[in-house]
Structure formats: C-alpha cells, structure tokens
Amino acid sequence: MRVLGIETSCDETAAAVVERRADGSGVILSNVVLSQLAEHAPFGGVVPEIAARAHVEALDSLIARALREPGIAAADLDGIAATAGPGLIGGLLVGLMTGKAIAAAAGKPFVAVNHLEAHALTARLSDGIGFPYLLLLVTGGHTQIVAVRGVGTYERWGTTVDDAVGEAFDKVAKMLGLGWPGGPEVERIAAGGDPQRFAFPRPMAGRPGCDFSFSGLKTAVRLEAQKLAPLSDGDVADLCASFQAAVTDSLADRTRSALERFVAGSGDAPTLVVAGGVAANAAVRGRLEGLAGHYGATLVAPPLRLCGDNAAMVAWAGCERLALGRSDTLDAPARARWPLDEMDAA
Structure with missing residues (x-):
C-alpha cells in the first residue's frame, strides 16, 4: 500500500x-x-x-x-x-x-x-512497535500523555492546563532575546549554562494525575530576567539551562505518574513513546530514557526528522x-x- x-x-x-x-x-x-x-x-x-x-x-x-x-x-x-x-x-x-x-x-x-x-x-512507522503503548506528546501547541490502545482508540490521561511545553520554550526564548523558533535556541544556549543557578518551580510536581502546567515556570523566568537586567551572556545561558532543567523535571514527574498508572492497570512494563517537536530536545530524551529504565519500560523516540x-x-x-x-x-x-x-x- x-x-x-x-x-x-x-x-x-x-x-x-x-x-x-x-x-x-x-x-x-x-x-x-x-x-x-x-x-x-x-x-x-x-x-x-x-x-x-x-x-x-x-x-x-x-x-x-x-x-x-x-x-x-x-x-x-x-x-x-x-x-x-x-x-x-x-x-x-x-x-x-x-x-x-x-x-x-x-x-x-x-x-x-x-x-x-x-x-x-x-513510532509504529519508525520502530514497528505494537499496541498498547504510552505516549508523551510534546509539541508547540500540545502537551499530553495518552494511552494508545489502537488506531483511533486513545485515552488522554493528562494535558497542560495552560501553556504547551513548546510554547513555553518559544516564549522564554523571546523574552531573552533569542531567535525563533525558541526550542532549539534555548537548548543550544543551555548547553553552556548552569542548570542549578536558578531554583525555578516544577509545576504540578507530586500532585495526583498526569496534568502539566508551564505558565508559572515561564513567569518565574521572566521575573528573574527582569531582576538581573541588563543580562550578560552568562546570565542568559544560566537562565536557559535552569529553565530547561525545570521543564525536564516537570515532564519526568508527570510521566512517572502515568507509568505507574499504566503498570498498575496492566501489570506489564509499557513502551513509552515521546513524539512531537520537543522530543528532539536531547535533555528531554535523556531524562525520559532514565525514567523508562527505572520502570523497566522501553523508550522509543522517532528519528529527529x-x-x-x-x-x-x-x-x-x-x-x-x-x-x-x-x-x-x-x-x-x-x-x-x-x-x-x-x-x-x-
């Protein structure tokens, strides 16, 4: 066909x-x-x-x-x-x-x-995986955790209550005067920064369920940037690194909740798929790979293209x-x- x-x-x-x-x-x-x-x-x-x-x-x-x-x-x-x-x-x-x-x-x-x-x-095209599997969908407009049961059969277990994660990357990049699209720019500059310099919040962490929130995190970055203005290159790198660390922690926390729910419901370790534009972020992939390994799950991330x-x-x-x-x-x-x-x- x-x-x-x-x-x-x-x-x-x-x-x-x-x-x-x-x-x-x-x-x-x-x-x-x-x-x-x-x-x-x-x-x-x-x-x-x-x-x-x-x-x-x-x-x-x-x-x-x-x-x-x-x-x-x-x-x-x-x-x-x-x-x-x-x-x-x-x-x-x-x-x-x-x-x-x-x-x-x-x-x-x-x-x-x-x-x-x-x-x-x-992931079924790139890796030939079977149903069911757990999906973390992270794009510019959507952040969701979905149990994929079959073609056309999807259970949404969690979604963002405000900004999507890709949107948060773009908005942080814009407020720091970086290029667009913001996700790749924030990731590039974060590589040279200190992810522990700023103690940004991890929204929704530890709460029941699988929902996300990124608006408060974005606001925290803006307030810190205003406090430091004018920003040096080092400030920008540290802000990007600390923001990216908070994002990866938040995604991991919410995904952990979904993995526990999946395992409790089926008794089996699931395949965890991360898809969407933010799935290209190496820090996000690395953190999810470690999380999946902890639960005996397999992480599948499609090729960057x-x-x-x-x-x-x-x-x-x-x-x-x-x-x-x-x-x-x-x-x-x-x-x-x-x-x-x-x-x-x-």
Whole structure:
C-alpha cells in the first residue's frame, strides 16, 4: 500500500509517500519538508495569513517532487492523506483541498488525518512497535500523555492546563532575546549554562494525575530576567539551562505518574513513546530514557526528522487507517480544534 501524505497545519509545507508492506512495516519512499522560518522569523512567531499563502505557493511543487523521487505517479497510489486538524485553519484548508482534488482526480480513497494521531502513530512507522503503548506528546501547541490502545482508540490521561511545553520554550526564548523558533535556541544556549543557578518551580510536581502546567515556570523566568537586567551572556545561558532543567523535571514527574498508572492497570512494563517537536530536545530524551529504565519500560523516540511536522507521519496515519478499511468522504471538514481522544474509532 502506497499513500501520499500532505501536511500544512502550521508553518511547514510537506509532502511524502510512504509504503506499508504486507507484514505491517512501513518504508518512507520520499519525505519533502519546506520550512517557513525565514517568512515568520521577523514576527517572532507564525503569522497564519503568511503561512497559508506560503502553502499555496509551494505545495504543488512539493507534491510533484515527493512523487518524482520514488518514480511514482498518482495512479500508482493506493490513497491520499492530508492533515485536517488541529491547526491553523487557513493552512489546513490548503492541504485538505489539494488532497481531496488529487483523490477525486485519481479515483483514490481519501483520509482526513488528525495531526496528533499522526504524531501518535509515528513510532509504529519508525520502530514497528505494537499496541498498547504510552505516549508523551510534546509539541508547540500540545502537551499530553495518552494511552494508545489502537488506531483511533486513545485515552488522554493528562494535558497542560495552560501553556504547551513548546510554547513555553518559544516564549522564554523571546523574552531573552533569542531567535525563533525558541526550542532549539534555548537548548543550544543551555548547553553552556548552569542548570542549578536558578531554583525555578516544577509545576504540578507530586500532585495526583498526569496534568502539566508551564505558565508559572515561564513567569518565574521572566521575573528573574527582569531582576538581573541588563543580562550578560552568562546570565542568559544560566537562565536557559535552569529553565530547561525545570521543564525536564516537570515532564519526568508527570510521566512517572502515568507509568505507574499504566503498570498498575496492566501489570506489564509499557513502551513509552515521546513524539512531537520537543522530543528532539536531547535533555528531554535523556531524562525520559532514565525514567523508562527505572520502570523497566522501553523508550522509543522517532528519528529527529520525524519529530517535527512532516508528511511521512501523515501518510503513515493514512496507511494505518486504510489498512483497517477506514477512509473519509470528500466533504471532511478542516478543524482548528480536534482532540485526539474524541476521534471516532469506527
């Protein structure tokens, strides 16, 4: 089964072709991603109107390249998958309408993909893991712990009550005068800082449940930065390192609670999957690996190229659904909000 995937939910324009083999394994035949960093950097964040126009300008050529690289024509595909949400509605409409048009013209099944489900299933593409598993989803817009029972069957055990962790990275980077996107910049500068200089809070630590909070941590960084102003390079490095240490501690504490719940419910050590853009952070990966080992769990983190937004994960989600006989009609809507645990498993 070969599926074309299209991703336009935020500021990456992407197209990919993924093949699902008879044994259930997946192979990425092409995965083309065009970043819009240059367009949005002057504004310190994504401007929806600019993102949508950039998708319109680039998408057709990216799809052509994604098909050309493996030497595949539209007629050779078994389905078309496009992100339908959640995300910026203008960008979603660009990819969704393009995917529907190709599906209609080629007479192929169409899958309207939930962007979060695409992240959730990526580890099955990269590592071939089976169900069930525990997912820590950490992106710019979402921070969740989800029990993944099967394709379309998700139990959300925890979520952020305010900022997502990726959003917190971006906001801290902005208040410290760093570049955008903030996550990679904070990680880079934190490598030269002292993570123990500032005693930032670990929000929600030790509380029952698996929910997250990062707003208070972000505020603590801002207050400390204002107290020290003007900041030296050393101050900035120490602030970044101390902030990143607090984030990793918070993620580990909430994930520990989820691991204990999973083990108590099944009696088995789970596979712990970390997915999303923040999963590329080496400090976060390292801390979660140690945590998983403590519980006898296996940590699976997709390759860095599959952590951020990409179309291979969208194509794979399409493969997974088509393999179960699930597809969507061409009137499937774009959804700015589409919670993962509210998906219809049927």
